[in-house]
Amino acid sequence: xxxxxxxxxxxxxxxxxxxxxxxxxxxxxxxxxxxxxxxxxxxxxxxxxxxxxxxxxxxxxxxxxxxxxxxxxxxxxxxxxxxxxxxxxxxxxxxxxxxxxxxxxxxxxxxxxxx
Amino acid sequence: xxxxxxxxxxxxxxxxxxxxxxxxxxxxxxxxxxxxxxxxxxxxxxxxxxxxxxxxxxxxxxxxxxxxxxxxxxxxxxxxxxxxxxxxxxxxxxxxxxxxxxxxxxxxxxxxx
Numbered sequence: 146x147x148x149x150x151x152x153x154x155x156x157x158x159x160x161x162x163x164x165x166x167x168x169x170x171x172x173x174x175x176x177x178x179x180x181x182x183x184x185x186x187x188x189x190x191x192x193x194x195x196x197x198x199x200x201x202x203x204x205x206x207x208x209x210x211x212x213x214x215x216x217x218x219x220x221x222x223x224x225x226x227x228x229x230x231x232x233x234x235x236x237x238x239x240x241x242x243x244x245x246x247x248x249x250x251x252x253x254x255x256x257x258x259x260x
Numbered sequence: 261x262x263x264x265x266x267x268x269x270x271x272x273x274x275x276x277x278x279x280x281x282x283x284x285x286x287x288x289x290x291x292x293x294x295x296x297x298x299x300x301x302x303x304x305x306x307x308x309x310x311x312x313x314x315x316x317x318x319x320x321x322x323x324x325x326x327x328x329x330x331x332x333x334x335x336x337x338x339x340x341x342x343x344x345x346x347x348x349x350x351x352x353x354x355x356x357x358x359x360x361x362x363x364x365x366x367x368x369x370x371x372x373x
Contacts, residue, residue: 177361179361179362181364186348186367186369187366187367188264188266188350188364188365188366188367189350189352189364190364191361191363191364194361196361235303237362239361239362247305247316248293248305248352248362250302250303252302253302253303
């Protein structure tokens with residue numbers, strides 16, 4: 146079975162500082178990788194995705210992530226965070242299972258941006 | 261295109277009652293998945309439907325059930341509600357049958373008193 150590990154449950158950071166949210170997954174097969182953001186009492190919004198091609202993926206709101214197959218990681222980065230980035234971030238993996246894919250989510254990382 | 265819509269957005273029920281939640285996927289999407297999100301357990305997969313058939317099911321008791329209609333709209337039902345069923349229920353739709361991408365709705369916040 147797949148697993149997705151988000152190593153940090155909470156990440157405090159000051160405004161305009163860089164941030165990295167870590168995500169590792171276990172898989173020996175092709176996977177698709179995603180980062181979602183969730184604001185309080187809302188659904189999950191797709192930040193970015195890796196399906197194939199360039200391993201550096203750029204998403205919305207200035208976020209980017211790098212797919213590292215050898216380290217089975219897909220860390221999320223932003224060079225300068227804003228107060229409005231305060232939210233919970235989920236890493237997800239979609240892996241092949243028979244004739245369809247299954248989604249696996251990490252436990253989430255709460256990003257708290259301080260002024 | 262309109263996004264995934266879920267109704268109602270908020271719901272308050274008492275123990276023992278039953279509840280039905282509705283999800284309308286993005287137009288053209290045929291796969292619909294349901295998740296339960298709680299502070300303690302995180303995001304847990306409930307079930308996935310494709311073309312009116314349940315293809316995949318998570319580890320939830322039989323009180324949790326769902327269905328999908330010919331227009332891809334989906335409903336989930338929880339019978340004999342328990343306090344622990346209080347959660348945010350999220351629906352997601354996928355554009356392809358392989359569920360390689362998912363687009364989420366805003367969720368239904370269910371509170372069981």
